[in-house]
Amino acid sequence: MSETIVIIGAGQAGGQAAETLRREGFAGDIVLVGEEPHIPYQRPPLSKKFMAGEMPLERVYFKPPEFFETEQVELKLNIPATRIDRERKIVTLCGGEELAYGKLLIATGARVRTLDIPGADLSGVHYLRTIADVEGIQENFAEGAKLVVVGGGYIGLEVAAVAVKRGIDVTVLEVEPRVLQRVTTPEMSAFFEQVHTEEGVKIRCGTGVTAFEGGGKLEAVVTSTGERLPADFAVIGIGIVPNVDLAEEAGLAIDNGIVVDEQGQTSDPYIYAAGDCTNFPCVPVGRRIRLESVQNALDQAKAAAAAMAGTPKPYTQVPWFWSDQYNLKLQMAGLNQGYDEAVLRGDPGARRFSTFYLKKGAVIAVDAVNSPPDYMVGRELIAARAEVPPETLGDLEVSMKEIRQKYT
Amino acid sequence: MPKITYIEHNGTEHEVDVPEGWSVMEGAVKNMIPGIDADCGGACACATCHVYVDDAWREKTGTAEGMETSMLDFAEDVEENSRLSCQITVTPELDGLIVRMPRSQH
Numbered sequence: 067m068s069e070t071i072v073i074i075g076a077g078q079a080g081g082q083a084a085e086t087l088r089r090e091g092f093a094g095d096i097v098l099v100g101e102e103p104h105i106p107y108q109r110p111p112l113s114k115k116f117m118a119g120e121m122p123l124e125r126v127y128f129k130p131p132e133f134f135e136t137e138q139v140e141l142k143l144n145i146p147a148t149r150i151d152r153e154r155k156i157v158t159l160c161g162g163e164e165l166a167y168g169k170l171l172i173a174t175g176a177r178v179r180t181l182d183i184p185g186a187d188l189s190g191v192h193y194l195r196t197i198a199d200v201e202g203i204q205e206n207f208a209e210g211a212k213l214v215v216v217g218g219g220y221i222g223l224e225v226a227a228v229a230v231k232r233g234i235d236v237t238v239l240e241v242e243p244r245v246l247q248r249v250t251t252p253e254m255s256a257f258f259e260q261v262h263t264e265e266g267v268k269i270r271c272g273t274g275v276t277a278f279e280g281g282g283k284l285e286a287v288v289t290s291t292g293e294r295l296p297a298d299f300a301v302i303g304i305g306i307v308p309n310v311d312l313a314e315e316a317g318l319a320i321d322n323g324i325v326v327d328e329q330g331q332t333s334d335p336y337i338y339a340a341g342d343c344t345n346f347p348c349v350p351v352g353r354r355i356r357l358e359s360v361q362n363a364l365d366q367a368k369a370a371a372a373a374m375a376g377t378p379k380p381y382t383q384v385p386w387f388w389s390d391q392y393n394l395k396l397q398m399a400g401l402n403q404g405y406d407e408a409v410l411r412g413d414p415g416a417r418r419f420s421t422f423y424l425k426k427g428a429v430i431a432v433d434a435v436n437s438p439p440d441y442m443v444g445r446e447l448i449a450a451r452a453e454v455p456p457e458t459l460g461d462l463e464v465s466m467k468e469i470r471q472k473y474t
Numbered sequence: 475m476p477k478i479t480y481i482e483h484n485g486t487e488h489e490v491d492v493p494e495g496w497s498v499m500e501g502a503v504k505n506m507i508p509g510i511d512a513d514c515g516g517a518c519a520c521a522t523c524h525v526y527v528d529d530a531w532r533e534k535t536g537t538a539e540g541m542e543t544s545m546l547d548f549a550e551d552v553e554e555n556s557r558l559s560c561q562i563t564v565t566p567e568l569d570g571l572i573v574r575m576p577r578s579q580h
């Protein structure tokens with residue numbers, strides 16, 4: 067008799083794991099449990115084409131509904147798992163139903179970090195993580211409406227880009243001195259601030275939010291600089307918190323995420339985890355990290371599913387990420403934390419350039435704006451820990467093809 | 475619905491109906507056809523949806539432009555008829571299209 071694999075979390079990692087289990091030949095039962103009412107879907111379009119109304123819901127879904135029938139993946143949607151009993155190997159769902167597992171995958175993702183300030187529960191104040199959140203935000207899309215975006219990270223800036231194109235009056239508040247401060251160089255931040263300003267978005271850095279005001283519905287946002295900005299709606303994008311509660315209550319090792327190895331295995335050999343909720347040893351980066359990206363969710367889910375199916379393929383990929391704003395495609399690879407030198411290649415004025423990050427001479431990360439060659443070759447340089455002289459990286463006379471040939 | 479034939483690198487053929495307006499990539503991924511990874515879901519950000527367009531169809535699918543060209547430039551085993559399948563939109567004219575998959579997407 068083959069065992070049952072239960073997956074908690076029907077998101078990007080959960081959906082990918084179900085697919086990979088079947089591809090790797092796992093023939094036992096698969097049960098996919100999800101708190102949301104939807105089959106697994108892709109989140110990136112939520113702040114891009116889906117939010118802009120340029121992509122129908124059916125294309126946002128990771129797989130069509132028939133996939134789950136054909137591949138015999140049992141869906142339990144619209145219901146959260148509430149408990150993991152490791153001794154009896156049972157997952158309990160809200161309402162009391164019990165699911166026995168041979169192996170378990172936790173792919174619970176993350177939830178938005180919330181702002182605990184007066185008025186945060188007013189109607190018109192939104193967060194962005196799910197399809198339901200987008201639907202709530204879109205109800206406010208009317209020409210001339212006033213939107214305050216709280217948080218100048220990728221999601222906040224993408225929302226600003228979509229909204230301003232719809233004729234909405236957009237102000238972005240960022241508490242740090244510059245947007246994208248946590249993830250990129252001052253030059254790159256300045257570039258994005260300038261593009262948004264040119265497109266008509268008002269960017270206020272060094273400005274936090276102290277309260278939302280209104281009688282039932284949002285009317286104004288009060289800032290840390292003492293201003294009162296009239297607003298019809300607000301979108302808060304200030305980061306996420308990994309969903310580790312179930313794992314923690316079950317006594318699994320937690321350290322800024324559920325602790326797993328290269329195979330996605332937790333401290334319990336019958337339990338695996340993948341996606342935003344994990345803390346894993348990132349091979350190319352050489353230390354433990356937690357990531358919030360599609361690449362990580364998919365690659366880690368593939369590794370965990372392969373290991374669960376008995377055909378291990380460890381997770382060793384270089385992290386990568388992208389962001390779309392206006393006609394800009396930002397592509398990033400590697401992690402730049404701890405860099406000691408940043409090299410500019412290309413011309414920000416032409417909206418086509420990149421930043422290479424070096425640490426002790428080796429390329430550790432790249433941020434490329436409308437520059438796929440820099441990104442594609444950058445990925446290889448990072449994987450190879452290539453030591454490329456900064457003056458070579460910055461020299462447009464030397465093509466990325468030549469750099470690839472010489473240094474990888 | 476237009477029919478598209480996907481041929482895996484090992485020769486296995488899959489003929490499926492793909493709704494108009496979808497991309498050729500989506501036709502494969504949503505039908506469990508192996509050989510196209512499409513990690514970025516069609517954002518032209520990953521180059522893991524590389525296919526070879528059958529010569530008879532190259533005119534109708536058009537050729538790669540802009541971002542797609544420069545992504546393809548750095549993919550593996552690229553040929554003249556290479557495309558990123560997420561950048562080919564399915565239209566009635568593409569009924570009967572044949573695409574082949576490369577050895578690997580990575």
Ligand SMILES: Cc1cc2nc3c(=O)[nH]c(=O)nc-3n(C[C@H](O)[C@H](O)[C@H](O)COP(=O)(O)OP(=O)(O)OC[C@H]3O[C@@H](n4cnc5c(N)ncnc54)[C@H](O)[C@@H]3O)c2cc1C
Binds near residue numbers: 361388
């Ligand atoms: C608006 C937005 C834009 C983004 N853009 C990009 C981008 O451009 N590029 C990129 O690489 N990444 C992007 N990301 C990040 C990326 O989407 C996430 O990293 C990815 O979805 C993580 O996948 P996951 O499966 O770990 O988590 P999720 O996709 O969040 O899935 C987890 C699922 O588990 C469910 N769940 C949680 N607890 C339980 C429980 N107890 N019982 C049952 N179900 C439960 C949740 O409801 C959720 O559906 C974006 C994210 C957002 C929100």
Ligand code: FES
Binds near residue numbers: 512513515516518521
């Ligand atoms: S799906 Fe990523 S580039 Fe086509």
